[in-house]
Amino acid sequence: MTKIYFLRYPKETSSQPVIYHLIQRYEVEFNILKADIRPQRDGIMVVELKGQKEKVTDSLDYLKSLGVQAERLAGKVHRDENKCYQCGACTGICPVAALYIQRPGMEVIFDPEKCTACGLCVPVCPVRSMEISFDPMSDTTALA
Amino acid sequence: MSDPKQESKFEVNKTYAEINARIKAGEAVVVTADEMTDIVRQEGPVEAARRVDVVTTGTFSTMCSSGVFLNFGQTNPTIKAQKVWINKVSAYAGIAAIDIYLGATEPAEHDPLNQVYPGDFRYGGGHVIEDLVAGKAVFLEAKAYPTDCYANTKCKKEITLAEMPYALLCNPRNAYQNYNCAVNLSDKIVYTYMGTLKPNCRNANYCSAGQLSPLLNDPLYRTIGIGTRIFLGGGVGYVTFRGTQHNPGAPRGDNGVPTRPAGTLMVQGDLKKMSADWLRGVSLRGYGTSLAVGLGIPIPILNEDMARFTGVSDEEIFTHVVDYGHDYTNGIARHYGKVSYAQLKSGEIEVAGQKVPTAPLSSLPGARKIAETLKGWIQSGKFHLGEPVDNLPSADFSFNPEK
Ligand code: SF4
Ligand code: SF4
Numbered sequence: 001m002t003k004i005y006f007l008r009y010p011k012e013t014s015s016q017p018v019i020y021h022l023i024q025r026y027e028v029e030f031n032i033l034k035a036d037i038r039p040q041r042d043g044i045m046v047v048e049l050k051g052q053k054e055k056v057t058d059s060l061d062y063l064k065s066l067g068v069q070a071e072r073l074a075g076k077v078h079r080d081e082n083k084c085y086q087c088g089a090c091t092g093i094c095p096v097a098a099l100y101i102q103r104p105g106m107e108v109i110f111d112p113e114k115c116t117a118c119g120l121c122v123p124v125c126p127v128r129s130m131e132i133s134f135d136p137m138s139d140t141t142a143l144a
Numbered sequence: 145m146s147d148p149k150q151e152s153k154f155e156v157n158k159t160y161a162e163i164n165a166r167i168k169a170g171e172a173v174v175v176t177a178d179e180m181t182d183i184v185r186q187e188g189p190v191e192a193a194r195r196v197d198v199v200t201t202g203t204f205s206t207m208c209s210s211g212v213f214l215n216f217g218q219t220n221p222t223i224k225a226q227k228v229w230i231n232k233v234s235a236y237a238g239i240a241a242i243d244i245y246l247g248a249t250e251p252a253e254h255d256p257l258n259q260v261y262p263g264d265f266r267y268g269g270g271h272v273i274e275d276l277v278a279g280k281a282v283f284l285e286a287k288a289y290p291t292d293c294y295a296n297t298k299c300k301k302e303i304t305l306a307e308m309p310y311a312l313l314c315n316p317r318n319a320y321q322n323y324n325c326a327v328n329l330s331d332k333i334v335y336t337y338m339g340t341l342k343p344n345c346r347n348a349n350y351c352s353a354g355q356l357s358p359l360l361n362d363p364l365y366r367t368i369g370i371g372t373r374i375f376l377g378g379g380v381g382y383v384t385f386r387g388t389q390h391n392p393g394a395p396r397g398d399n400g401v402p403t404r405p406a407g408t409l410m411v412q413g414d415l416k417k418m419s420a421d422w423l424r425g426v427s428l429r430g431y432g433t434s435l436a437v438g439l440g441i442p443i444p445i446l447n448e449d450m451a452r453f454t455g456v457s458d459e460e461i462f463t464h465v466v467d468y469g470h471d472y473t474n475g476i477a478r479h480y481g482k483v484s485y486a487q488l489k490s491g492e493i494e495v496a497g498q499k500v501p502t503a504p505l506s507s508l509p510g511a512r513k514i515a516e517t518l519k520g521w522i523q524s525g526k527f528h529l530g531e532p533v534d535n536l537p538s539a540d541f542s543f544n545p546e547k
Contacts, residue, residue, distance in 0.1 A: 085424055085436060085507050087205065089339050092347040092503030101491065106508035123264060124340050126206065126426035126436070 002050045002118070004033070004134060005060075008069040009043035018066065026059035027051060033119070033132075046073065046134055048119070073134040075117030079110045083129035090121040090130065154447035156193040160531040163197045163444050167528050172197040174442075174522045176515040177356045177454055184455025193451035198522055198529065201358040202375070202440035202514030205351055205506035206426050208337065209317035209388060210435040211247040212273055212415055215310035216284055216303060218242060223296035225286040229253065230272050237286070241294060245314075246272060248425075248435035258430060262335040268433025271425030273313075276305040277377070278420035311415035313377055313423070317387035319439055321359035321407035322394075322463055325350040325483055325502070327495055330469030335430020339505055341468055345495055348465065348502045353511035354458045354485035358441035359407050361454045363400040364541050365392070367444050369532025374411060375440035375518045378422035380527070381413025383441075386536045393539060400453065400541045403462045403482060407536065411439065422514075436507075440514035442522060444529055452543065458485035465495050 009018075019030055028051035037043035049056050063070050086108045090099045098114035099121055101107070110130075121130045166172040173196050175183065180199045184192045214235070216228075224241040228234070232253045235246040250269040257263050275282055286299040305311055327348045328334050328341035335341075339349040354360065362368045372383040387408030394406035422438030445451050464479040471478050483493045488502050521527035 085204065086509040087436070087507045088504035089349070090503075092349060092501060093340060101504070103489070103491070105512075106489065106504065108509075123262075123429050126428055127424055128266075128427065 002048055003056060004046065004048050004073045004075050006071045006073050006134065006136070007045045007047060007063065009037065009045070010067045011040055011042055013043075013066050013068060018063070018068070022059050022062065026055045026062065028055050028059050033134075072137045074137050075119065075132050075134055077112070077115050077117050077119070077121070077130060077132050080129045080131060083127050084108065084125075085127060087126065090125050093120050093124045095120065152447075154449065155190050156445075156447050156451075158193075158197070158444070158446050160444060160446075160529055164528045166197055167522055167525055170523075170525055172522060174198045174200060174519045176512070176519055177201045177361050178512065178515070180451075180454045181355055181457045184451055185457075189448040189451040189455060192455065193445050193448040196445050196451065199361060199443045199445060199454040200440060200515045200518040200522070201353075201356055201361050201443065202438070202511040202518065203319060203353040203357050203506060204422065204438040204510030204514060205353075205436055206337070206428065206434045207315065207318045207320075207437040207439075208249055208434045210273075210313070210315040210437055211245055211269065212276075213243065213245050213310075213312040213314050214308055215243050216286075217307065217309050219296050219299045219301075221295040222293070223286060223288045223299055224291060224294035225288050225299070227287045229285045231267070231275065231282050233267070233269050233272050248273065249432050251433055262430030263432075264429065265427045265431070265433045268425070268427075270433045270435035273415075273435055274420050274423055274425040276311070277415060277418050277423050279304060279306070305416060312412055313381065313415045313418060314410075314412040315437065316410050317389060317408045318411050318437055319358050319387070319409045319441075320352075320405055321357075321363070322402050322461070323351050323405050324466040325463050325488060325493070326468045326472075327465055327480065327500065328469035329467045329471075329480075332469075334469050335428075336468045336472075337428055337431045337434075338468055339503070340429060343469070345498060345500055348488075348493055348495065348500045349505055350463065350485075350488045350502060351505040352463070352485065353506050353508060354461055354489065355456055356508070356511045356515055358439065358443075359409070360401055360456060360461055362441075362443050362450070363396070363402060363453060363456075365407060365536040365538045366453075367446065367450065367532070368409070368441055369535040371530045371533045372441060373527070373530035374413075374442075375438070375514055375521075376411055376413040376418065377415070377438060378419030379413055379417035381411050381439075382530065383409050383532075384412050385410040390536065392537050396539065396541065397460070397462060398544060399456060399460055400543075401456060401461055404464060409536075438510060438514050440518045442518055442527075442529055449543065458489060461485045463488075465493070
């Protein structure tokens with residue numbers, strides 16, 4: 001499973017090799033989507049955790065034990081229609097065909113209903129018209 | 145051009161002057177290359193050549209080997225710029241005091257490039273060109289050594305395209321006539337100028353407008369030559385020479401259409417008259433920056449051969465499948481089969497018995513819009529055809545009379 005979390009580090013933890021331990025001990029894939037960590041300040045990070053469900057849960061417990069606050073986020077992907085020039089490069093990358101070609105006109109259609117917010121299209125789009133944003137999920141699911 | 149009254153091997157013979165006169169009178173029959181395919185199919189090349197005067201083509205995709213010549217205006221005291229950056233992107237200044245060339249693939253200074261692999265390449269020469277055309281102010285820095293006539297040693301200023309005395313889009317290689325279909329047969333993902341390619345041949349990318357593409361409609365460069373007036377970046381431009389890597393000797397099918405990358409064009413035009421809708425800075429992950437260029441060429445139907453050429457359909461245009469996981473970077477000339485653009489556009493091809501999904505990198509809706517725009521310009525009489533003053537190097541070819 002893949003889940004996206006917003007992490008807030010207390011300043012004492014910021015410099016510890018937290019990510020290294022996560023990968024080593026819990027065998028989770030760790031993809032940093034956004035980070036702002038400065039010495040002697042609280043650090044924040046938006047990360048994607050990928051791995052078996054128990055391992056992801058264990059790694060979150062580990063983070064909490066270090067005083068890191070973790071909040072589950074829901075990713076949302078949106079296309080800037082003014083930027084998209086209908087090249088089609090994203091259609092080969094989207095795993096669920098939320099970006100697809102409509103034949104015979106060869107228009108590139110984005111279907112937000114199908115989109116799982118995996119984010120794969122974001123760096124692939126040559127003009128960066130695919131944008132991902134994160135919103136907190138409701139409280140009950142926040143640390144699921 | 146030959147006098148039509150002389151002996152001609154064609155049944156239909158028109159000259160540029162006649163077609164231009166018809167354009168001026170508002171009588172020219174102009175169709176897009178898509179429409180011409182149907183017309184030739186229904187009426188045959190001779191009838192089509194009688195009826196149609198001009199066929200418009202278009203293509204809109206990333207075209208490396210693009211850039212701009214800029215003259216950024218003198219400073220006081222005057223400067224003979226030696227190093228120049230625009231928005232931190234380095235331009236070549238070794239031309240004259242304040243003449244520079246800024247290339248589309250130049251990354252911004254201090255870009256991490258591929259050190260963080262695959263690099264994002266957020267900003268580079270292509271983006272500077274888009275920003276300029278969009279009317280945005282850019283930050284120009286220049287360094288120089290002083291001379292008696294140019295005393296200034298540095299300059300920093302914000303400047304817009306309108307404030308520059310001169311700006312010429314000058315692309316040494318555009319409008320590639322056909323291009324490879326790219327796959328990746330290695331076991332790791334690769335990030336190429338042909339897009340992101342998954343391992344073990346799980347996707348295929350291609351990059352041509354097919355039957356709408358300019359040089360696929362005039363495969364032997366019989367009308368597209370030095371001096372041809374074109375749609376370039378939303379404005380008017382010209383073919384000024386053969387492009388770099390122009391290779392008329394590439395293998396061709398019975399219809400004269402190359403099945404490999406072949407001809408290319410050097411094009412230029414007044415940047416100030418262009419539009420950011422048709423010049424887009426692009427970031428190709430793991431590869432670098434570039435410029436997506438909108439380009440369209442009108443093809444005069446001088447005779448039935450030109451009707452046959454422009455009547456070409458995606459079913460009759462082929463390219464080869466090339467491995468970018470290993471072969472391309474190691475200079476291995478090998479291919480994994482021939483596919484038509486009709487197959488490519490269907491969304492799936494077969495490579496070595498395996499079904500592979502395809503994706504275009506060239507904007508078909510964009511290409512169609514260019515062909516339509518150019519058609520509108522010609523129909524309204526505001527754009528007439530440029531007769532080439534010289535031809536591009538071509539290959540021997542004649543249609544098989546049996547066919
Ligand atoms: S975020 Fe993922 S699922 Fe959504 S459009 Fe992009 S690639 Fe497709
Ligand atoms: S890659 Fe970007 S520009 Fe190209 S079709 Fe997809 S969203 Fe549009």
